[in-house]
Structures are given as structure tokens and as C-alpha cells.
Amino acid sequence: MGYTDIRFKLNSHDPQDSLHLFEIFVNYWEIKPAQYETKLQEIALQGVRKVSAFIPWAHFETDLYHSLKKFLKAAFNARMEVRLWILPELGVNYPFVGIPRDLIQNHASIAVDRAGKVLYNIAAPHVFPLPSFASSIVSKRLESYLLKLGAVFQEAFTEVDNDRFCEAMLSNSLLNCYKNVGPVAHEDWGDHSAATVLPYRDFLDEEYVTPQADSEDIEHFKLPFYDLQNRHLFFSRFEKELKEKAAFLLKKKCPKLTCAYSNALNPECDPHVSSEALLSEVYAVKPPLFHYYQSIVRSSIRGEKVFFNDFGAFRNFSDVEKDFLYSSSLIYTGGLRLSFEEFSKLTNCDSMVSQTVNALQSMKEKNYSLLKNAVYLAPSQSPLTQEAFQKFNHINLGHFSLCSMNEFLDEPGDGRLIFVDPKMILKPSEFSVLLTQAQKGKTVVLPQPLSEGFSLRNYARPASLQYEQFKKMREPLTMNWGLGQKVYAYDDGFAVFYDAEIFWKENSSSEALQPLNGGLSLFFNGVLGLSEQELACTAQMGVDLVFYSSPNSDKKTVFVLNPSPKTRKARLVCRKPVVWTHIESKPVHFLEMDVPGYAIVPLEFIENSAIQSALSQGEGSSAWI
């Protein structure tokens, strides 16, 4: 039965369009090379024109049958595009997720945390220690693999005389999993193996060197107190360089290969979830759906692509629960990535997935996109100040991006509100870029330099001088938001400097920061209002709202998600009266509805200044039908 019959049929729309929401994975190493074309033609019959595949490193190295080249040629013959994930990803169904076994068994090349404990992958396909990519053994082997891979791409492209059907996806998602299971203190996150000692030392020697910096300034930021920030910056830099090096090596052998950068995550491999998934397998109980859901939300914030496998604890969910997670992935990350076998099971046109796909496709045609206008900046993709991040998250749930400073400097993006983590160390280049963003009409919120009496610094000296010069040229506006902030206005944007001293104090534990909670909420609400990025409506705890909007339209769509098994009464409170299309004909401040368990309800509403001015003039609701 072809997909055009019932699956994702969109009335008069071309069903082909909806398939852009899917990324279909094929484990080519599980299929005999002689059957590649048959399999790909079977996939093509479903209307799929692009497939993805992970490349198991160890399989490639030992592949006597040249499976990868045959797969590429078969894909070309089947007129399909191919996206290949080059670097190892957790959750791939291959022993050691494709990492060569001898690297795993070599103790010198294993990643360890700060306490010296080995870092493990504990999700399916099985438990194994993670290698350290800083190790010279691993690094050299990886280089050799990438060069050979590039050569295979070149051969394949030459034989089919085409190089545009294949894309190499470079990711460093594996490095985001270098956390021991359970909540881990930030100091312990990441690879602290002996192999990282020299690279880290080199990083420290270079990081704070600027034309204006003096040696005292450079040496100051090498102090152990800044280890947290420096480690995170180092990991972020290392990840970026690894991806760039991978692209360089591939293109050395295959110059015309298209390389793209992205990150992927299987929720089961998320360190926050993997221990629970493992225990659910041990005790033969259902894994925690809510934590998988939270992992999807976190992936959305980090800009990761979520993919699902069907051989881990995930298989124990019921169809309804799987549908809910698939739909959440579609809504939060804009895509659903799964194996062809699982895709084939999505045949019910009344399922939640089908309905979500239809809704998203309709919105795409109206040029709607996920509302994500805020950016949280940190040294890496793990925030340094949990209190600030959680408060920010609570107010903006799912509607912001968590970005490392490295990425931000390369590509600032379109976020209208940029918030800098209170524990960032700002260098002159970063300070300049942030102020430039404020000049461009954005609201940039960053910590002000710590006071002179404070023993530590959060600004490099040249950046402090820049700040002093900046202050002299402007008068701050008076705002009372609870964090001692100074607001400087540009033509369209704002630069908001807040007092971050409390976050730097030695005893800044969660308990010590408790009194700040109210101040933080007030502060974040204030900056959201200043940047006009407040959410149109909020709901009580227990249901989540995800907004889609178009820049040229007053209409917005909100998905109401209930990630629990019980029906919940959702009370949506609107900042200003809105008209809920198909429900209410007049503007209302709130809407109540029952949301069944594991259900997603899409709603459309209109909010615009025309409604507000008419309301203020006392016009009746009939004007807005």
C-alpha cells in the first residue's frame, strides 16, 4: 500500500511535501549488497526520496565487500539522495556503535571524568566505555578512517559521474554524552583523561591572548577557579575543531563532497535518561516516558536532531506512547528520524503522528516556523549557572536555543533576545560582537564586570576597558527588575548589563541562591517584555505549549502537549485578549480545556494591535469574527 493512499494524505496537497519532515535511516550493513537496489526501490515506492545512514567506523575499516560504495551506487540508481552520518553516534545498532573494538579495549584511550571514573555508554546496543577523541591513538585512527572514507566517496562519485546526491553529516553528538549517569556537577562533565592534559594546556595558553591583553591578565584566567569555564570552552572548541578537521580530511580526498554540520541524539542515550532506560531493561519495566520527552525538549533547545531506534528500551512503549514521542519530536525539532521499518508502521491516517504531520505541513505552507526568538549563551552547550538557566527555561520552555559562544560568534542567528550566562568570562571580541547585535535591534543581556573589590574577574581587561568606554557614551535607563541592571538603549535594540556577583560567590549553591528566585523571575520577565518576546499565553505546570508563527501574520498556532498519562485541565492564560479561531468568536483572556493523556492539541489564535485598540474603544466582539 503506497503512502499516497492514506498516510499523510493532505487532500489536494502533494503528499511528497510532508516527507521532508522525516529522515529515514537504513542500516545498510544489515543488508546484503546485492539487495541494496531492491531495498531502496521498496523505500522509493513509499515516496521517500532521501535516505540517511550511519557509517559504523569498524564496519567500514573491515568491509571487504565495499558495501558503502555499493550502497551509494544503488542509491544513485534508485534516484535517491543520501545523507551519511560520518562520526560515531550512540544508539546505532552495531557493536560498540561502530567504534573499533581495539580502541575501546585500550585503557590509554578511554575517556574518564574528573574523578577518574570511566565514562560509559549504557544504552543499547550494549554497555561499553567511551573512547577519548583527544587520545593520539584514537585521533590517528580517525584520520585514517576519514581519508579512506573520502577516497571511497570520490570513487563512487566518479563511477556514477555525479556528486550532488550525497551529503556528509558531521556531528559531535557523542561528545555531549561524556557525562556520568545521573545528575553530574558541571566540574565533572566531559572528558578529563590524560590525553586532554596537553591540549588543554595549549588551549589555556592561547585562549586569552589578544593584542591588548597583558601577561598578568592571561595568567589570571589560568587560575584553577576558572577551570569550569575554561573546561567548557575547551570542550566546545575541541568539538568544533574535530568537525572541521573531519570535513577537511574528507574533502582532501573528495573535494566535491557536500559537508554539513549538525548534532543528533537518541533520547535513550541522553545521560539524563540512559540509567533509567538500563534499569527498565534490568527489571523488565516500562521506561520513563516523561524523561524521554524532556530529552526531546532539551535536544530542541540545543538544536539537535532527535532520532529513535527500535532495539532499546524504547520498544517497550505502547503505540500511543510512541506516537506521542514521535509527535513531540516533530513539533519540537521539526523532524522525525527513524528507521524505515518503524516508518512503515505509521500507516494509520488517524494517528497522532499523521495529524501532527498534516498540521505542520499546513503551517509550512503558510510560512510558519517554530517560535524561537531567544538565545541562551554559554561557553558550551551546557549552561554554567543552573539556577539562571532553569529559570530562563521555565519562562521560555522550549522556545529558546542554547548556544555555545563559539557557535554564536560564527553565526549569531536571528534570536531577538540574547542572554549571556552569568558565569561567562567575556573577552573583547565577544563583547564587541554582543554590542553589535544590540545595535542591530536585538536585546542583549549580559553580566556587567564584577566590582573592583571582588577577588575574581569576569571580563578580560581589554573587555573591561571597552565596557568603561561604552558606559561613558550613554546614560542608562531606569528599570527595577531586581538584579541591579543597567539598560542602554539603541535605536531598535537594548544592551542590558546585570549584576552577576551573587553567582560568582563561593557559596553560591542552590540554597544560597533561593532568595534570588523571585528576583530572577522578575528580571527575565522584564527582559522578555523589553525585547517584546513574551509568550502570547502561558499554561499551568503539567501541560506544555509550543508556538508556531509567521512573521507576516497575526495568527499563531500553539500545540498543547500533555506528557502524562492522565487527562489534564489546561488553563491557557493570555497576556492580552486573543481570538481563538474555531472556538471563540470574541477575544478572551483565557481558555480552559481538557487535554487527554499523551495527547497533543493544536489551536490557532489571533492577536494583534487591531484587537487591542478596538477593545480599548469598547467595540463588541462581533467585529472580530
Next chain:
Amino acid sequence: MDLKHDWKSLNEVLFLQSGPERNSPTLLLLEKDPQALSGWATTGEVVDVQWDPGYWNQKRQMDQLAQTYHCTQTIVVQKQALDGAIAECTSFGSNYYLQLELLRKRLQTEEGEHSSFFLSRKHFILNFFGGLVHHILPKSFNVLLLIDQRPAHQYPQESAFDCRALVLTYIQGELDQFFEPDFSTLHVHRLMNWKTENEAIGSYLENRYLLPCYGLFFFQEDWEKCVSQTQHKPWLLFTELLRQGRSEYFPHYWLPKAFLATQRILLYLREQRKKFFP
């Protein structure tokens, strides 16, 4: 481990070391004392991670927490044990099945001083003594459960004798302690002949632990049948076993007699019902 909370014995004696019940709503908690790390209920309800850690020695709290999330059993796992088991299971290479088997074995048995696995679920003995009956029982008391490992036909032969025993200490209706009793100064002859010496065993325990004691005695095969029964049926079965002389209890005063008499009446009514309404 604190002697007062011998989870290993509790699970082995009360639940016959059967491990968690499959397909039962379960609450799983992962702890790293003194921190609560994560928890979830298989019912799908969201668990607030802010429970008090150290629940491994508070069966009542575990049961209350399970009840809050509509679960029938709570499993608490210590992170140190999990980490150790993970490190050990990597020796099986890429064999996930063997890795899981090893994890199950490590996480369901006691190792060294601290148990890695705390399983709490309902049981007819716990339900009874923790229920309404505590209002007419003393404020604090012990309950002895003695399981004779011999086949019933070998009673009272000495050569085959072995037993498992568990003492449950209740204070104001709440299970406070559970441990294996110390019978070191009790002549083994008394234990072997528990049918006739049950009062003496009871006196011994009362002198040893300075609390009134109630005792139940079973053969292993009968105990397994009782455990597999549901609702009131274990007590009905116990009453039947008493009638057959295969089990025993103490003390023999009015209260237990009244309860057992009630059970006998229920048993009689059940038989009559079966006769007239097959």
C-alpha cells in the same frame, strides 16, 4: 547494612526471592545517599525527584511513595552499586544479554555490607499486621515468621532440618524493623519441633527482644502456596493448614483464636457455597 533493615531476608523470606513482579506498576528510585537522583513510575506519572533519600531504610515511606503514584512495588537502587555493576558487565564485550543478566544478578542481591537492591511491595502478612488490627494489638510487638525448609512428611526428623526466619517489628502499626532473629541460644531441638514448642520459641523471642511476639510457622511448600494467593485467601489457606496440622501459631489466646475462628467460618461458608453453587 543496619541490622534493623535486612532487605535481603525480607525479600527472600516474604517474597521467596522472586524479584520484582513483572507487569506490576512499579516505582523505581535511583539514589546516591544523601542525594535523590531520579525516579519514575511505570504508570507514566511524573515523579517529583525531591523525595527524601535514604528510603532504603524506611519501608513505610517507600510504600507511601508507591501508593502516591498508584504503584504496587517500589525498587530503590543505589548508584554506587549500579556503577560497580556497569563496570563489571563490560567484561562481556558486546553481549547485551549477558550484560543485563549480570546487572540483574548484581542489583538484586546483597553484596558486602550494603545491599544494592531494595524491593518493597505488599504482602498479606504486612497488610494484616499493619492494618486495622494494630488498634487492638500492643503498641509495639514482634511478628515471627518461621519457614521450615523440610518437606512436611519429614517433620520432625533432625537430619533434614533447615529453616528461614524473619522478625517484623511493629511500632504503632508501622513496620519499624525487619531482620533475621538470633536463635543462637535457643536449643535447635525446639526449632525442629516447632509444632509443639512454638510457645517456648515465642517466650524465647519475647525475652530476647523484650517485646510481645506473635508467630506463624509454615512448611516451605505451604508457604509458597500462601504467598501465591491473593486478597484474603492466604489466611483462608492458613486456617486450612492449621486444621490439617501443617502449620502453627502462637500465642494461643483469645485474639488470634477469634481471628482464626472468623477465618474458619469464612472457610466453612466457602465450602458450603461450593457445594450448593458449584
